[in-house]
Amino acid sequence: MGTELYQICDQFLPGIKVQNIIPYGSGHINDTFKVETENKNYLLQRVNHSIFKNVEGLTGNIIKVTQHLKNKLYRRYPYRKSHKLKVEVLTAVETNNGDFIIKDFAGNYWRMFHFIENSKSYDRVERAELVFEGGKAYGLFMLMLVDFPAEELVETIPQFHDIQFRLNNFYKSFKKDHAGRVGGAKKEIDFVNQRADEMKMIHQLGIENRIPLRVTHNDTKINNVLFNAQDEGICVIDLDTVMPGYVHFDFGDAIRTFTNTADEDEKDLSKVSMNIEYYKAFSTGFLSEMKDVLNETEKETLAFSAKLMTFIIGLRFLTDYLDGDIYYKTKYPDHNLIRARSQFKLLESMEDQFEDMVKVIRNLT
Numbered sequence: 001m002g003t004e005l006y007q008i009c010d011q012f013l014p015g016i017k018v019q020n021i022i023p024y025g026s027g028h029i030n031d032t033f034k035v036e037t038e039n040k041n042y043l044l045q046r047v048n049h050s051i052f053k054n055v056e057g058l059t060g061n062i063i064k065v066t067q068h069l070k071n072k073l074y075r076r077y078p079y080r081k082s083h084k085l086k087v088e089v090l091t092a093v094e095t096n097n098g099d100f101i102i103k104d105f106a107g108n109y110w111r112m113f114h115f116i117e118n119s120k121s122y123d124r125v126e127r128a129e130l131v132f133e134g135g136k137a138y139g140l141f142m143l144m145l146v147d148f149p150a151e152e153l154v155e156t157i158p159q160f161h162d163i164q165f166r167l168n169n170f171y172k173s174f175k176k177d178h179a180g181r182v183g184g185a186k187k188e189i190d191f192v193n194q195r196a197d198e199m200k201m202i203h204q205l206g207i208e209n210r211i212p213l214r215v216t217h218n219d220t221k222i223n224n225v226l227f228n229a230q231d232e233g234i235c236v237i238d239l240d241t242v243m244p245g246y247v248h249f250d251f252g253d254a255i256r257t258f259t260n261t262a263d264e265d266e267k268d269l270s271k272v273s274m275n276i277e278y279y280k281a282f283s284t285g286f287l288s289e290m291k292d293v294l295n296e297t298e299k300e301t302l303a304f305s306a307k308l309m310t311f312i313i314g315l316r317f318l319t320d321y322l323d324g325d326i327y328y329k330t331k332y333p334d335h336n337l338i339r340a341r342s343q344f345k346l347l348e349s350m351e352d353q354f355e356d357m358v359k360v361i362r363n364l365t
Ligand code: ADP
Pocket: 024, 025, 026, 027, 028, 029, 030, 031, 032, 043, 090, 113, 114, 115, 116, 117, 119, 120, 121, 223, 224, 226, 237, 238, 239
């Protein structure tokens, strides 16, 4: 792998001497490396093409979306100035052939971005100010894409947040019991069955045209936004799943990770809960950008989206556990079950605080 990585870098950076290539980040899907050269650093990624079937289409999405974001931020400078965020846009490196993606002999796909210096991502936060900044960064990201022509985007993972699709996959995996794990996950399976119907609400509102499809990020977890040294949210990254979706997908997934008092895979469930102060902080940041754009139904159901996305991600971890760990990177045999359990505990904490969550959004909109 070592020499191969240097050869890949050479195609993106011909004539530039690469000093170091270091594994980087804690994502569950792609393989990420920091590439150090004398003058500049880069971020090299192997795109997981068993998950993303159309890597060319996905790359096209990223180029179009980042170009749109740059047009807004840099050409319409007053717009940028009106926000105190020192926003950056993810920038892909072009090869000599004008491509933004390379396929190697083994069939792997590689891409490179400019490394955003002096930035950091968090898997968990300790301060409400930072959560507010994350909310503002994701809100601004969605706001800047309100006029992006969604029909130009390839659906990189079809039905990604479609609850019925996720439930059907779960029922199939349960029936097959391919890894012989159903017996050990009875409590979690019951948990899903008790809530399955309630979770179809957003999907139903979409069918009834009461909420619009927007261009959404769809993976707004806490470590997909970069912060600067002052802990200001400066760049939304991980754009693989940018495609049409509902505001609920982005708001909900962000609440799932920004407000959790523990890690996504915490084993000690007594540590897992939703921090309502962080919920308030994220909502304040997000709605400071998006409030005037959302319709009444979107606003009324925004709090619910936190429960929906925590349910969906927990359900996907559980399904992958039943399938024998074929989707997410795992570190130990029951890692996916632990993740599911932890997500379901977080969802219970949201259920306990749901009235307050609704009030927060009402007060802000
Ligand atoms: P994954 O899909 O595996 O989550 P990401 O694109 O989110 O991969 O990248 C993994 C980590 O690498 C991020 O959480 C972040 O810490 C870091 N990262 C990603 N892009 C950049 C960049 N352009 N500059 C600096 N750090 C980055």
